[in-house]
Amino acid sequence: MGRHSCCYKQKLRKGLWSPEEDEKLLRHITQYGHGCWSSVPKQAGLQRCGKSCRLRWINYLRPDLKRGAFSQEEEDLIIEFHAVLGNKWSQIAAQLPGRTDNEIKNLWNSCLKKKLRQRGIDPVTHKPLSEVETSDERDATSGQTQDKVSRASVELLSHLNPQISSSRTARSSKNSNLMAPTVSKGTIADGFVSNHQENSMMNICSSDFVDNFSPQQLNFSSSDSRFSNLWFTQTGKLLGSTLFPDFNSNVMSTLSPPSTNSFISTATMGMDFKPSDAVPSANSTSSASTGTADLHHGGSYFGNSLVSWGLLADCGSPDKEGSTSIHPSDMHQPGDFKWAAEYFQNPLFMAAALQNQAQQHVSLYNQIKPETQFVPDNSSSSMWDHLQGHEFLDNSSDTCVKDVQRLTALFGHI
DNA sequence: AAAGAGCACAACCGCGACTTC
């Protein structure tokens, strides 16, 4: 394997792209989509390898790319995400619409690392430099201090969502829809969710609520797009829905007090931050201290990691760009799920991604692939609109059962 | 004014994972 075979071929241009090449590539992809990257240069009349074309498109030509300098809020977010994800640039980039992994990586290496050091923070561990130096002395023999925290964090996150365990694995989602339902198969719960934690989830879900949901009843599978957005515990209890943020925020927030020992329930409570509570407007990002929740997990992985739920919630401001809806029944093909899967691969941030960024991506998706517009299905739009409305789920736990039954009916309807 | 150091950014490289045949 290794190096792409096309790279060995002669007569392929390398180096900077000319405006003519850019135009050719842009025109080709706008018209036909990229399809198989290795065939793009030939079809577009370019003397480049497919990899080069792909990179140029992703890092420079994509129409949704933001231009210009990073804002202070973006920089803060990158630092916070880096503390959790480490050098997983593509995952960090997925949380910052319009920014590429390459761009973020360059910013980090050229600027943010320095800024952190100036603030007395080690850019690798995100701990105070003095503390790191001390631990380095202790750990001098192993040489394993580097990236320990971030790797541990990723490992923890990988338990939450198997897609994060390997970005390679996550990429396989292009043919397998969202992987969330694998939770029910024990992937997340295995060895991670303690009885206490699962009890917390049981608290989250009232007994009636749980009783009304079993995997058998729902008969969901990862190949069934209608149910691929529901999150379940190992025993089939419903944790939430990535397609219905209101379902998460309303159901979850009303049923469980925060559990200081349960990462999942803490994270879930994070969803309880509503944009309207945390920030004054959709576009003005709150300060990093607004609505922060210390994701402390037994004094280990997240001891030093502050994730600003206020910021995340801000990203999740609903209806920021109108009322475009994605109808689940419109998402027939695995490819249709690709963008969404990449967005929702991180359960910590999926709520934020859902409420706002997904809508941006619908717009983008429609720009790029106008032939496959997401158009609300008229036949069920009233149900869908109703679902989107806050009246669909009220804040009473007693009505959750009814809400779930209505949700079930809706799925059946769809 | 010129040289070179520093910097930011774009692009390339090597690799692992996955898919296809």
Add this chain to the structure above:
DNA sequence: TGAAGTCGCGGTTGTGCTCTT
């Protein structure tokens, strides 16, 4: 089942601009 092809990630290098001496 394994080789070949493909994709995409993270690390590294190249290039051009700006600043400093």
